[in-house]
Amino acid sequence: MEMYIDPHIHVTSRTTDDYEAMRKAGIVAIIEPAFWLGQPRTEAASFKDYFSSLVGWERFRAKQFGIVHYCTIGLNSKEANNEPLAEQVMELLPLYAGKQGVVAIGEIGYDDQTAAEDKFYRLQLELAKDMDLPVMIHTPHRDKKKGTTKSMDVSEEHGLAPNMVIVDHNNEETVKEVLDRGYWAAFTIYPHTKMGSERMVEIVKQYGPERIIVDSAADWGISDPLAVPKTAALMRKMGIPEEHIRMTCYQNALAAYAQSGQMDEMDWLKAEPIDQTKKMSGNSVLRGGQVPRVEGPSDRVEN
Amino acid sequence: MSSTNQINPISAFILSVLSEKSEEKSTVWLAQKREKILISGKEMDFFMAFSQASRYFKKNPLNLTEDQINEIQSLSPGLRIDLWDQLQLARVYLLLQYPAADAASWKNTLQKLFETGDMYEIEALYAALPIMPYAEEMVARAREGLRTNITSVFDAVALNNPYPATYFDESAWNQMVVKAIFMQRPLFKIQNAEQRANQELADIIIDFAHERWSAGRDVIPELWRFVGPFISEKNLKDIKKVVSSENKLERKAALLACSMSDFSEAKDLINEYPEIKKDIDSGHLTWELIGQETLEKALS
Numbered sequence: 283m284e285m286y287i288d289p290h291i292h293v294t295s296r297t298t299d300d301y302e303a304m305r306k307a308g309i310v311a312i313i314e315p316a317f318w319l320g321q322p323r324t325e326a327a328s329f330k331d332y333f334s335s336l337v338g339w340e341r342f343r344a345k346q347f348g349i350v351h352y353c354t355i356g357l358n359s360k361e362a363n364n365e366p367l368a369e370q371v372m373e374l375l376p377l378y379a380g381k382q383g384v385v386a387i388g389e390i391g392y393d394d395q396t397a398a399e400d401k402f403y404r405l406q407l408e409l410a411k412d413m414d415l416p417v418m419i420h421t422p423h424r425d426k427k428k429g430t431t432k433s434m435d436v437s438e439e440h441g442l443a444p445n446m447v448i449v450d451h452n453n454e455e456t457v458k459e460v461l462d463r464g465y466w467a468a469f470t471i472y473p474h475t476k477m478g479s480e481r482m483v484e485i486v487k488q489y490g491p492e493r494i495i496v497d498s499a500a501d502w503g504i505s506d507p508l509a510v511p512k513t514a515a516l517m518r519k520m521g522i523p524e525e526h527i528r529m530t531c532y533q534n535a536l537a538a539y540a541q542s543g544q545m546d547e548m549d550w551l552k553a554e555p556i557d558q559t560k561k562m563s564g565n566s567v568l569r570g571g572q573v574p575r576v577e578g579p580s581d582r583v584e585n
Numbered sequence: 586m587s588s589t590n591q592i593n594p595i596s597a598f599i600l601s602v603l604s605e606k607s608e609e610k611s612t613v614w615l616a617q618k619r620e621k622i623l624i625s626g627k628e629m630d631f632f633m634a635f636s637q638a639s640r641y642f643k644k645n646p647l648n649l650t651e652d653q654i655n656e657i658q659s660l661s662p663g664l665r666i667d668l669w670d671q672l673q674l675a676r677v678y679l680l681l682q683y684p685a686a687d688a689a690s691w692k693n694t695l696q697k698l699f700e701t702g703d704m705y706e707i708e709a710l711y712a713a714l715p716i717m718p719y720a721e722e723m724v725a726r727a728r729e730g731l732r733t734n735i736t737s738v739f740d741a742v743a744l745n746n747p748y749p750a751t752y753f754d755e756s757a758w759n760q761m762v763v764k765a766i767f768m769q770r771p772l773f774k775i776q777n778a779e780q781r782a783n784q785e786l787a788d789i790i791i792d793f794a795h796e797r798w799s800a801g802r803d804v805i806p807e808l809w810r811f812v813g814p815f816i817s818e819k820n821l822k823d824i825k826k827v828v829s830s831e832n833k834l835e836r837k838a839a840l841l842a843c844s845m846s847d848f849s850e851a852k853d854l855i856n857e858y859p860e861i862k863k864d865i866d867s868g869h870l871t872w873e874l875i876g877q878e879t880l881e882k883a884l885s
Binding site: 330333334337338339341342374376377378380381382383543 | 629632633637639700702703704706707734
């Protein structure tokens, strides 16, 4: 069975059906970047609880389905525009950025490319440097090309090495510059608009598999938690070499984020078997009466 | 309140274990952080060290020697450091270094540490409750730990931990045991279970069993341990039902529960099963054995 990593997915918003389908489709590890929740938070404590859930409950939830959950910690660009709140969130970040399984500072960058966004983007680049962590950059959906260039310019101004920075949400217009400048170029596959699997196949054909990463960015909006395995399947059908599929849908994400020292292939290759008997509790994932699926050693992912 | 003098030997013991088990660069880092925490007394230095311990210590088992286990048992009876891992031990060491002279500020710091902790950090904290300064004032926090649905965090409070039996009142104790039953945790790992058995708990468990049976479901055999001393006319029919179960493990558990009772009809029940009675009398059939077999069955 092929193994995939989805290095950008907001599983907090997804159901256990999604988790099951993801695992079945070969996803062994995921990265959940800290982001906004569809509506702006008004209190710093809401961020605290959100960050805590990323390193706590969600990690546990994923584990029950045989998926290893990592996360990135950061203040997203949208909510950076509430400056008094953003200041308080900045004080929380060091508490979480050093935790086990936190593989980057992210997703950070620009949304409307305001002065406040710029300020907190820069502060967080400094934090990443201090903590020796990679950075996951969210490039803006509007005025994308200029915003992407600016994100990299500012990152370089702060002295970050391009190999420590993953630039996400690329498209045909941005990919060349991102790769030429030595960055990891991540692509988010969206079901209807923006980047689709077919276009992804063409990009891999044109640019090859080096430093290219495929993700779903699935969240609370219309999105597909199986975007990575589906894109891999389409690549296979279109004759992309198996090694290129492995690099773009697994290995490159691992190489980029393992630079944190917090992500290791052994985490899933030697994972404990799934033991859903662990959580037969009322509010928990399994409700009364369901039969737990206990994965024995024979079901473990090998190699 | 636990005085600093009581904590020091434990700190020293932990440090000796860590020095023996981990790499030199890790213990050097730990000594530096200790210094920093003691000198600055700053919360943030402590929080960062507590998190970043994962960069220096692995979740490897400690493999303590028998002498070491005896030593810790004499220092803090029931504390199961032998089941902790290196990372957890390093975190608890750092915790014990944090200045605790002022109770209110110490508790405030701990509150933040719990609220911002990841799964593994929180597990380390709950397992260390018995040796925390102001341990007796941490009951509300421990009860909060029981409300989690993350099994490993629940286990850190409830299992292999002397804290609940020492500090919980009856309602907290019962809340814990009932949730452990509900989550199908290995009950034999709850320390001092028999000392804290009580009528109220036995009644709750009987009601729980009725609910499950109505739904056509089983209950874990270990729960009869908590009913045993309170078998009476009122619940005898329930015990009889379990004794006549097809499931051998359930029958054994019900009979072992009968052996804890002074009620004559419970005694009579055991006599109907001479082979099991022999195992009970000789001490071969124990709650630990029933718990182990339940675990094995769940995993097979």
